[in-house]
């Protein structure tokens with residue numbers, strides 16, 4: 416009886432309690448509860464992007480801090496990541512549903528040696544939502560796979576993601592190889608990931624560093640518009 420009394424009904428919580436509760440559930444890797452929370456917020460009229468940023472990404476930031484500080488370890492973070500992915504799965508079709516006209520095409524992948532894919536998946540989702548066609552190469556992507564995809568897919572944009580200080584230099588290997596083959600300037604190269612910054616993006620010869628998924632979309636749109644304008648002038 417006492418147990419029943421203690422049971423938390425997510426749907427009974429007002430937004431300002433539900434969101435922190437979702438952060439806790441994400442932290443504890445409670446997939447079903449995170450999914451339920453997403454469903455409740457959507458049913459209450461929250462925009463999918465708001466659910467994504469305020470309920471999921473903000474929750475993952477807390478997980479990241481405790482991972483850094485040695486409070487959480489890989490198995491717990493994996494559970495949290497899976498809960499986050501389940502929540503994102505619900506939002507993906509909604510974010511892609513904007514009916515925006517096709518803006519261009521992007522090939523994206525997490526670089527070799529790196530298996531972090533949540534940020535990349537978020538960028539893919541947001542780009543699709545903004546009307547881009549996205550070809551996702553997944554994780555641990557080596558230079559041959561990137562270049563092979565550029566040849567077969569003929570995208571406008573190459574996107575690369577790295578979450579480790581040890582894997583971010585691999586982006587330069589990809590860009591240098593593109594330059595060696597004389598194809599660097601055929602593509603807009605955008606890079607992102609938590610340890611990167613603008614200076615790094617410039618130093619490796621990328622066109623731009625994107626702080627987050629929303630910036631990636633804006634940057635991609637701006638570069639595509641610039642390309643179209645150049646084509647019109649020429």
Ligand code: B1M
Pocket residue numbers: 472475476478479480482483484489490492493496523528529530531532533534535537538573574575576577578579580581605606607608609610625626627628629631
């Ligand atoms: Co890892 N991990 N991890 N991890 N992990 C970090 C990155 C770390 C910062 C944690 C920490 O110490 N605080 C740390 C890196 C330290 C460093 O290099 N300086 C770290 C480490 C050390 C490791 C391992 C080495 C741990 C170990 O095994 N001892 C190991 C590495 C494995 C490998 O890759 N070879 C490892 C493993 C893992 C898990 C598997 C447990 C899991 C990944 C699950 C998965 O992705 N499927 C995991 C996670 C979840 C994290 C943290 C906690 C969260 C990352 C994340 O998903 N963030 C992370 C801590 C942190 O970043 N605070 C950490 C949420 C996501 C929405 O943000 O990915 O930054 P983010 O993406 C953003 C932007 O960066 C940007 O837009 C996104 C959306 O807004 N963006 C782009 C990203 N990519 C872009 C590409 C673009 C544009 C924008 O292209 C155009």
